[in-house]
Amino acid sequence: MDRKDISKIKAIKEEENGYSTKYWIYDDKYKLVKYNEPTCIDGDIMEKLAADILKNIGLKSVNVELGYNADKDMLDKIKITDPNCALIESYLDEGETDININKPLPKVNTGDEQKNISSCFFKTFNLFKGLPNINDNDLNNLKNDYIRLVFGDVIINNEDRHLKNVEIIYNENNATYVLAPSFDNAQSFNAYSIGAEDGYAYVGNQAFPNEEIIKYITTHYLDVIGDVTDNLDYLMQNLPNLLEQYSDEINPDKMKFIYTYLNNINGLTKENINQNENHKQI
Numbered sequence: 001m002d003r004k005d006i007s008k009i010k011a012i013k014e015e016e017n018g019y020s021t022k023y024w025i026y027d028d029k030y031k032l033v034k035y036n037e038p039t040c041i042d043g044d045i046m047e048k049l050a051a052d053i054l055k056n057i058g059l060k061s062v063n064v065e066l067g068y069n070a071d072k073d074m075l076d077k078i079k080i081t082d083p084n085c086a087l088i089e090s091y092l093d094e095g096e097t098d099i100n101i102n103k104p105l106p107k108v109n110t111g112d113e114q115k116n117i118s119s120c121f122f123k124t125f126n127l128f129k130g131l132p133n134i135n136d137n138d139l140n141n142l143k144n145d146y147i148r149l150v151f152g153d154v155i156i157n158n159e160d161r162h163l164k165n166v167e168i169i170y171n172e173n174n175a176t177y178v179l180a181p182s183f184d185n186a187q188s189f190n191a192y193s194i195g196a197e198d199g200y201a202y203v204g205n206q207a208f209p210n211e212e213i214i215k216y217i218t219t220h221y222l223d224v225i226g227d228v229t230d231n232l233d234y235l236m237q238n239l240p241n242l243l244e245q246y247s248d249e250i251n252p253d254k255m256k257f258i259y260t261y262l263n264n265i266n267g268l269t270k271e272n273i274n275q276n277e278n279h280k281q282i
Contacts, residue, residue: 002066005069005070006033009025011025020036022034027087032088033086034086035085036186037186043086043187046188047064048065049189051064056231056234056235056238059155060149062090062181063089066084088183091183098180101166103127103163105163105204105205116206118220120203121146124163128168133175138177142178146179148228150203151225152182154214155265157189157210163204189258198211199261218272218273222273232270233266
């Protein structure tokens with residue numbers, strides 16, 4: 001897979017948020033250069049693969065390229081040993097700013113995961129509602145797009161979507177709010193390890209098993225993610241060809257894990273939809 005050499009592109013500013021080393025460059029568009037952490041050596045690959053998969057099934061994602069830095073002196077200066085990186089295109093246009101809604105939310109524990117998930121969605125939606133002068137249309141779109149974002153995290157097995165990694169774009173010209181596309185997906189598909197087949201995702205700032213999130217969303221919000229569930233079969237049909245493009249970047253064991261994981265998610269989603277349809281008919 002091709003990688004872009006960024007050694008001649010000057011860094012504009014550092015990005016201090018998060019744990020990995022990253023900085024902004026301008027290369028036709030503003031892009032975030034994000035290097036791999038020592039404990040997450042394929043984070044750049046997972047960033048791009050996650051973006052490709054999400055777009056494949058009709059979900060919003062930032063654009064991601066693979067890059068490398070041939071300037072060893074610069075790498076030594078910023079204490080980076082792996083020259084490979086992800087180039088993540090900014091989702092902001094002129095006149096737009098991003099807003100982070102992260103606030104400490106009390107954890108819920110009723111002993112009923114479905115009620116807990118419902119409560120966390122409700123608390124997150126209330127944060128949206130608190131945005132200054134938000135109109136009903138923008139609020140409804142934020143809710144729906146957040147549901148789709150969470151469902152997308154289940155699909156790509158992103159276990160890092162706490163509210164610090166959820167941004168809202170405010171357009172100063174027309175005073176509108178939209179949810180930022182999916183970003184910061186380096187931890188997709190067990191970037192730290194292989195083999196944890198169940199996985200979890202966040203709703204608000206609380207993590208839940210993927211199986212429980214699938215059950216909740218397909219039961220209560222199928223109208224919001226119906227097009228995505230329809231596209232999962234298409235994804236599975238094309239997944240071998242998509243993964244083949246990464247054959248020189250992803251080891252065979254992880255390739256097998258990714259395919260098995262996505263196949264299981266597709267199966268769980270169908271199973272829950274069918275169960276809901278059967279209950280309606282009773």
